[in-house]
Amino acid sequence: MTEALLIRGRLFDPGQGLDRVGDLLIEGGKIAWLGEPGLAPKPDVPVLEAQRLIVCPGFIDLHCHLREPGQEDKETIASGTQAAARGGFTTVCAMPNTQPPLDSGAAVDYVLKRATQEGAVRVLPIGCITRGRKGEELAELGELAQAGAVAFSDDGNSVADPRLLRNALEYSRSFGLPVIEHCEDASLSKDGVMNEGWTSARLGLRGIPPAAEETVVARDIALAELTGARLHLAHLTTAGSVELVRRAKEKGLPITAEVTPHHLTLTEERVMGAEWGWLGRVPPRHQPLNSCAYDTSAKVNPPLRTPADVLALNRGLQDGTIDAIATDHAPHRLVDKLCEFDLAAFGISGLETALAALLALVHIGELKLETLIEALTYGPARILGRDTQTGLREGAPADITIFDPEAQWVVDPQAFASKGKNTPLAGYTLRGKVMATIVDGRLVYKDDSL
Amino acid sequence: MRIREQSQLYPPITKPTASPWQHRHILDLDDFSRQEMEFLFHTADAMKEILGREIKRVPTLRGKTVVTMFYEPSTRTRLSFEMAAKSLGADVTSITAATSSAVKGESLVDTVRTIQALGSDVLVMRHPCSGAPYLVAQQVASSVVNAGDGWHAHPTQALLDLYTIRSHHGGVEGAKAVIIGDILHSRVARSNIWGLTIMGAQVVLCGPPTLLPRFWGQAYPQAIIEPDIEAALADADIIMVLRLQRERQQGGLLPSIEEYVRLYQLDERRLALAKPDALVMHPGPVNEGIEIAPEVAHGAQSVIEEQVANGVAVRMALLYLLAGGAH
Numbered sequence: 001m002t003e004a005l006l007i008r009g010r011l012f013d014p015g016q017g018l019d020r021v022g023d024l025l026i027e028g029g030k031i032a033w034l035g036e037p038g039l040a041p042k043p044d045v046p047v048l049e050a051q052r053l054i055v056c057p058g059f060i061d062l063h064c065h066l067r068e069p070g071q072e073d074k075e076t077i078a079s080g081t082q083a084a085a086r087g088g089f090t091t092v093c094a095m096p097n098t099q100p101p102l103d104s105g106a107a108v109d110y111v112l113k114r115a116t117q118e119g120a121v122r123v124l125p126i127g128c129i130t131r132g133r134k135g136e137e138l139a140e141l142g143e144l145a146q147a148g149a150v151a152f153s154d155d156g157n158s159v160a161d162p163r164l165l166r167n168a169l170e171y172s173r174s175f176g177l178p179v180i181e182h183c184e185d186a187s188l189s190k191d192g193v194m195n196e197g198w199t200s201a202r203l204g205l206r207g208i209p210p211a212a213e214e215t216v217v218a219r220d221i222a223l224a225e226l227t228g229a230r231l232h233l234a235h236l237t238t239a240g241s242v243e244l245v246r247r248a249k250e251k252g253l254p255i256t257a258e259v260t261p262h263h264l265t266l267t268e269e270r271v272m273g274a275e276w277g278w279l280g281r282v283p284p285r286h287q288p289l290n291s292c293a294y295d296t297s298a299k300v301n302p303p304l305r306t307p308a309d310v311l312a313l314n315r316g317l318q319d320g321t322i323d324a325i326a327t328d329h330a331p332h333r334l335v336d337k338l339c340e341f342d343l344a345a346f347g348i349s350g351l352e353t354a355l356a357a358l359l360a361l362v363h364i365g366e367l368k369l370e371t372l373i374e375a376l377t378y379g380p381a382r383i384l385g386r387d388t389q390t391g392l393r394e395g396a397p398a399d400i401t402i403f404d405p406e407a408q409w410v411v412d413p414q415a416f417a418s419k420g421k422n423t424p425l426a427g428y429t430l431r432g433k434v435m436a437t438i439v440d441g442r443l444v445y446k447d448d449s450l
Numbered sequence: 451m452r453i454r455e456q457s458q459l460y461p462p463i464t465k466p467t468a469s470p471w472q473h474r475h476i477l478d479l480d481d482f483s484r485q486e487m488e489f490l491f492h493t494a495d496a497m498k499e500i501l502g503r504e505i506k507r508v509p510t511l512r513g514k515t516v517v518t519m520f521y522e523p524s525t526r527t528r529l530s531f532e533m534a535a536k537s538l539g540a541d542v543t544s545i546t547a548a549t550s551s552a553v554k555g556e557s558l559v560d561t562v563r564t565i566q567a568l569g570s571d572v573l574v575m576r577h578p579c580s581g582a583p584y585l586v587a588q589q590v591a592s593s594v595v596n597a598g599d600g601w602h603a604h605p606t607q608a609l610l611d612l613y614t615i616r617s618h619h620g621g622v623e624g625a626k627a628v629i630i631g632d633i634l635h636s637r638v639a640r641s642n643i644w645g646l647t648i649m650g651a652q653v654v655l656c657g658p659p660t661l662l663p664r665f666w667g668q669a670y671p672q673a674i675i676e677p678d679i680e681a682a683l684a685d686a687d688i689i690m691v692l693r694l695q696r697e698r699q700q701g702g703l704l705p706s707i708e709e710y711v712r713l714y715q716l717d718e719r720r721l722a723l724a725k726p727d728a729l730v731m732h733p734g735p736v737n738e739g740i741e742i743a744p745e746v747a748h749g750a751q752s753v754i755e756e757q758v759a760n761g762v763a764v765r766m767a768l769l770y771l772l773a774g775g776a777h
Contacts, residue, residue, distance in 0.1 A: 204581075206601075292584075339558060
């Protein structure tokens with residue numbers, strides 16, 4: 001499908017303030033025309049009926065783990081990008097904590113090549129900040145940039161040595177690419193498995209205090225100010241972090257930040273079982289634990305935090321302190337999660353539930369649809385310097401997501417395209433479903449009901 | 451075929467019994483009612499009588515299998531469970547981390563599925579990871595008894611503590627129970643907070659702030675946090691002293707053991723602040739001269755040895771109730 005006509009969809013593009021029913025014509029991988037229903041210049045092409053569906057720019061995920069090369073039993077570029085397509089993502093940025101890590105031009109090349117061969121959606125690799133992600137010496141950032149890396153990150157770890165991070169920020173300026181920091185003080189978070197708070201006290205689990213994130217956010221902001229480099233903060237989780245970024249932005253520093261769908265919708269209580277933690281559902285303190293407690297599907301780093309943090313993250317998204325929503329899709333095998341909580345892997349397989357989980361916030365009136373779509377499209381696009389290629393406009397690449405905001409479905413991880421079935425939303429009934437995903441004019445995913 | 455369908459539609463009406471016992475697993479005390487605990491203690495009284503006989507054995511659980519699975523070193527708890535099971539005539543099999551396939555890298559889930567396949571009625575487990583018994587309870591058909599999981603819970607210890615208090619004071623309703631020491635890392639403290647509170651006591655927690663962090667107040671609103679040991683001990687009816695592990699000093703949580711002794715050791719001077727008949731308890735093993743002065747540990751108010759003796763009776767009662775004795 002390089003030519004198609006989407007008819008009677010609700011064309012929705014927050015970047016242009018567009019929200020009206022219309023038709024959209026795709027030709028040669030680009031958006032050729034959009035306008036009033038029935039007026040398309042070339043109606044003699046395959047038609048996709050989009051009535052009652054939202055047609056918006058394709059989602060961009062700044063942060064996902066495709067696991068290839070090295071951990072193909074958890075995910076591959078093929079399975080991960082299919083999951084992305086099902087989730088409405090037309091572009092995904094692949095984090096470099098693979099085996100080997102993406103710290104060389106050859107490794108970046110490999111990912112790009114595999115993505116061309118097998119990728120359902122566009123894959124943009126992120127290169128390491130330090131060689132081997134060891135935090136000891138700079139990776140060859142120039143070589144990485146030349147090979148096609150779109151950012152640098154040691155995601156999974158902070159760059160612990162402030163001097164090394166300072167140098168990375170200075171050096172990265174010559175390529176104009178952002179440095180993405182995973183903010184976590186490894187000493188404060190040592191051996192922690194969930195948020196430090198009442199739930200960890202109750203469950204007898206070692207906690208990760210909010211300060212483990214905030215001390216590094218504060219340090220990184222100071223280094224960004226010192227160097228003038230572009231710093232992007234990955235997966236913020238605490239009210240304190242949001243406040244630090246807000247103040248940094250007020251000073252005019254070139255800092256951006258992201259938040260994940262799970263940190264916007266779930267709280268630490270989710271570890272106690274599936275009935276708690278979703279959209280602020282907190283058990284009374286005298287509630288006995290049931291045998292579903294210690295739910296490893298809710299074990300994620302950074303951890304799920306408190307209702308006050310979730311609220312602050314939401315406010316941060318609404319006032320522009322947080323620029324983008326990124327999934328931090330982290331697929332794992334069953335055995336990585338079917339074990340003691342302390343031993344379970346951190347991470348949530350998030351690509352295929354992101355939109356529906358976030359729409360829950362829209363349905364309960366906690367988030368505007370335009371804020372949500374903005375944070376999934378233009379927000380990440382600006383961070384990547386791709387905002388001119390984003391949007392429903394004539395001549396732009398036909399990267400389009402079509403979803404039904406009302407359709408209800410039950411999350412069944414076994415139906416995921418991702419190899420990672422690890423989701424805390426299994427069995428949840430969600431409202432909002434991706435119906436089709438179009439990348440460069442190609443229909444890469446279509447729901448059976450369409 | 452039709453008959454079977456009908457019997458599913460109309461399950462046989464069971465006679466109401468006097469037993470308030472609801473548990474299939476013993477994971478913690480948070481899901482116990484006061485009636486259940488009273489019922490358990492009545493049963494333990496009967497077990498204590500058996501243990502006082504010349505032949506300390508009854509065939510009540512003959513043909514039943516109790517598996518003890520200890521992934522952490524333990525002497526008293528494991529022995530206590532094994533003696534309890536044998537006194538009731540059950541077959542007992544023991545697995546330790548060293549003898550299990552865990553050393554070969556077998557997962558806990560695989561191990562317990564194997565145990566289940568070989569047949570076990572009650573699985574008694576201790577594990578260094580908090581929550582491990584919850585994972586196991588989801589995987590097996592047998593009853594699971596938590597004999598200590600990480601920092602989280604040690605329900606049978608708390609039950610035998612309550613049973614010991616009951617035999618001295620008749621109960622804990624309205625009593626002030628002080629728990630002193632390394633609260634943060636203590637599964638005994640956590641289970642006792644539930645047990646004591648459900649039975650009507652007022653729990654007071656006392657320890658250095660690194661071992662009793664602020665957020666505990668949100669986790670256990672039913673307990674009072676009192677950092678000052680003198681205030682905590684004033685008019686106490688029950689004093690539970692927790693073991694202080696030397697790792698806490700090595701981990702940077704305490705400046706020195708000596709300072710801990712100065713600030714938090716239960717000595718005779720501090721004990722005098724409590725009620726004259728206050729009970730001194732300790733889950734063991736005791737570090738004499740660290741968390742508790744030797745003369746207090748062996749003093750007239752100490753019931754530490756009794757706790758150990760009562761452990762067998764309480765665990766017999768639990769095994770009896772879990773392995774079908776109640777039905």
